[in-house]
Amino acid sequence: MKKHNFYAGPSILPEFTKEKTAEAILNFAGTGLSVMEVSHRSKEFVAVITQAMDLVKELLQVPDGYSVLFLQGGASLQFLMAPYNLLETKAAYLNTGSWASKAIKEARFLGEVVEVASSKDKNFSYIPKNYQVPADVDYFHYTSNNTIYGTEILVDPVSPVPLVSDMSSDIFSRPIDVSKYALIYAGAQKNLGPSAATLVIVKNDLLGKVSRPIPTMLDYRVHIENDSMFNTPGTVPVFGCLQTLIWLKEQGGVEAIEKINKAKAELLYAEIERNKMFASTIPDPADRSRMNVIFVMAPEYAELEKAFNDFATSRGMIGLKGHRSVGGFRASLYNAMPIESVQALVDVMKEFEKNN
Numbered sequence: 521m522k523k524h525n526f527y528a529g530p531s532i533l534p535e536f537t538k539e540k541t542a543e544a545i546l547n548f549a550g551t552g553l554s555v556m557e558v559s560h561r562s563k564e565f566v567a568v569i570t571q572a573m574d575l576v577k578e579l580l581q582v583p584d585g586y587s588v589l590f591l592q593g594g595a596s597l598q599f600l601m602a603p604y605n606l607l608e609t610k611a612a613y614l615n616t617g618s619w620a621s622k623a624i625k626e627a628r629f630l631g632e633v634v635e636v637a638s639s640k641d642k643n644f645s646y647i648p649k650n651y652q653v654p655a656d657v658d659y660f661h662y663t664s665n666n667t668i669y670g671t672e673i674l675v676d677p678v679s680p681v682p683l684v685s686d687m688s689s690d691i692f693s694r695p696i697d698v699s700k701y702a703l704i705y706a707g708a709q710k711n712l713g714p715s716a717a718t719l720v721i722v723k724n725d726l727l728g729k730v731s732r733p734i735p736t737m738l739d740y741r742v743h744i745e746n747d748s749m750f751n752t753p754g755t756v757p758v759f760g761c762l763q764t765l766i767w768l769k770e771q772g773g774v775e776a777i778e779k780i781n782k783a784k785a786e787l788l789y790a791e792i793e794r795n796k797m798f799a800s801t802i803p804d805p806a807d808r809s810r811m812n813v814i815f816v817m818a819p820e821y822a823e824l825e826k827a828f829n830d831f832a833t834s835r836g837m838i839g840l841k842g843h844r845s846v847g848g849f850r851a852s853l854y855n856a857m858p859i860e861s862v863q864a865l866v867d868v869m870k871e872f873e874k875n876n
C-alpha cells in the first residue's frame with residue numbers, strides 16, 4: 521500500500537533527494553567511495569557545499585552582503601547563537617508557541633528580552649497583531665511558522681530594528697524578502713533535507729558589534745571565514761540538502777512551489793470546514809499554517825479520535841497524530857508532499873464521516 525508521509529520532522533523528502541543520496545552513499549561523484557568516507561575538503565565535497573550555498577542564494581534571491589552557512593546543532597542551537605552574536609543589551613521576541621518560547625529562554629542567558637506579544641492565553645491558536653516593537657532593542661525575533669500549533673506569519677512583520685526569524689518549518693515554501701532580515705535560520709529536517717544540517721543566512725555587517733567575547737564555535741564570523749568548514753560539516757545531510765535544492769529549482773523555485781502549497785492547504789482546510797466530524801483549532805483562517813495543518817475531532821465526535829487515527833493508518837496515512845500539547849491531528853504538507861497525498865487524506869476523512 522502507498523504510504524503518505526505526514527510527519528512533522530524529520531519529514532517527507534523528494535524521491536529525487538532519496539535516490540541521489542542513496543547512490544552517493546555507495547559511489548559519490550564517481551570517486552568509488554561513499555559520501556560518508558571522503559574528506560570534507562576533497563574537491564568533490566567542496567563542490568557539493570558550494571553548490572548548495574549558491575542554490576540557496578539563487579532560490580531565495582539572497583542579496584549581496586549576506587552569508588549562507590550550513591552548520592550543526594539545529595535551530596535549537598541558533599536560539600543561543602543568534603543572541604550571542606547580536607544581543608548587546610535588549611532584544612524583542614514574539615511568543616507564538618513552544619519554539620518561540622525556547623528561543624526566548626536562550627536569549628535571556630545573554631540579555632534582557634522584551635516579549636512584545638504572546639498568544640499563550642489561548643494555547644497559541646492565533647498570531648498576535650497590533651503589537652509594537654520598541655526601537656531601543658538590538659533586534660526583533662519571530663517564528664515564521666509554528667510547527668506544533670499550526671499558525672504561520674505570511675507577511676513579514678514591520679520592525680524598526682533588525683529582523684531575526686526562525687524559519688525552520690516554512691523556509692523555501694514561498695518567496696521571502698531576505699533584504700528585510702538580519703538573520704534567518706532553519707533546521708533542515710522540515711523542508712530542506714535530512715536532519716543534522718542547519719541553514720543560516722546572516723547579514724555580514726551586523727556582526728562584530730557586541731562587546732562580549734564569543735566562543736569560537738558560536739561565532740558566525742568564524743564559520744563565514746571558513747566557508748562552513750571550520751569543523752567537519754555533516755557531509756551526508758548537506759549532500760541531501762543540495763539534492764532538494766536542485767529538485768526545488770526544477771519545480772520552478774519558490775514561486776511555483778508556493779502555488780502548490782497554497783492549493784494543498786486550501787484543499788485540506790476546506791474539508792476540515794465541510795466535514796462535520798472535524799474542526800480546526802485556529803479560528804482565523806489568515807493565521808492558519810500552510811505547512812502544518814492541525815485539526816481535532818468536533819466535540820460531538822471526540823470519542824472517535826482513536827478510531828479515526830486507526831482508520832487513517834490502515835489507509836497508509838503516516839504521522840498524523842497531533843503533538844501532545846495540542847492533541848488531535850497534524851498533517852504536515854511540506855514542499856515534497858504531492859497534492860495527491862492530501863487528496864488521499866481528504867478522501868479518508870470523507871469515508872470516515874460516511875461510515876460513522
Ligand SMILES: *Cc1c(COP(=O)(O)O)cnc(C)c1O
Pocket residue numbers: 529593594595596597619663665666667686687688689707708710
Ligand atoms: C523543528 C523546529 C525547531 C527545532 O529544530 P532542531 O533542529 O530540532 O533544533 C525549531 N523551530 C521550529 C519552528 C521548528 O519547527
